[in-house]
Amino acid sequence: MVLSGNGRSFSVGIDLDALAQGGTKILSNLAARTHGDANLFQHVAMQWRELPVPVIAAIQGHALGGGMQLALGADIRIVAPDARLSIREIAWGLIPDMAGTVLLRQLVRTDVMRDLLFSGKIVSGEEALELGLATRMAADPLTAARELAQEIASSSPDAVKAAKRLANAATAGASDPDLLLAEAAEQQGLLASHNHREALLAYAEKRLPVYRD
Incomplete structure (x- = not known):
């Protein structure tokens, strides 16, 4: 925006x-x-x-x-x-x-x-x-x-939203343990997502990814 x-x-x-x-x-x-x-x-x-x-x-x-x-x-x-x-x-x-x-x-x-x-x-x-x-x-x-x-819009919307949530938590003063846990939780969800698989597939096929939002 x-x-x-x-x-x-x-x-x-x-x-x-x-x-x-x-x-x-x-x-x-x-x-x-x-x-x-x-x-x-x-x-x-x-x-x-x-x-x-x-x-x-x-x-x-x-x-x-x-x-x-x-x-x-x-x-x-x-x-x-x-x-x-x-x-x-x-x-x-x-x-x-x-x-x-x-x-x-x-x-x-x-x-x-x-x-x-x-x-x-x-x-x-x-x-x-x-x-x-x-x-x-x-x-x-x-x-x-x-x-x-x-x-930014050309990247996975899932990853962009996760990155903003983490940035917000960091600037709001989240503790190191809480932020480390939040990173792990966000990454766990992204690894299982369609958009992550699409990013890898698009890279392998040398084409632009088509993400779901």
Whole structure:
């Protein structure tokens, strides 16, 4: 799945005019857990991790505040060199509340996270790659994201979904014993699958595999 903005920017975040004109009413009970461990706004960013397939964010233009947090929830982020990214909430007297801290701590060093949270600094695509906010850089992020999505889609869907489950468990802090057991269980299932046999047969017959999903 490819996540992108429909325009010059990925997402500029919250509508400040709407917020100033009473938009805070919809934010009156953020502590309510309406989606498992999260509220609605946190779920919007976290849901990409819950999807069984990889999610690739193609970031051009600006990704600010809530828009940046949406991108942080993706499995992979491809940015344009001149993209502008920021956890911007501090500039409006707020903090990131769309699972920003949960997602940031999985990507960058803790001192880098604090710098981004405290300063609200805007970084370029190049800087984002250096900091760990971005996975790859491309002149045309959307084209690069679509090409990567096609490459991933050419593999066994069973294996891709298993790999994402393992990646999620690892980033969520699963213990080594639990992760080792999860690897073994996933592999056991894949070894007995039709798609594994199809991959081997296609290789032997020098043709593209035809997987079942």
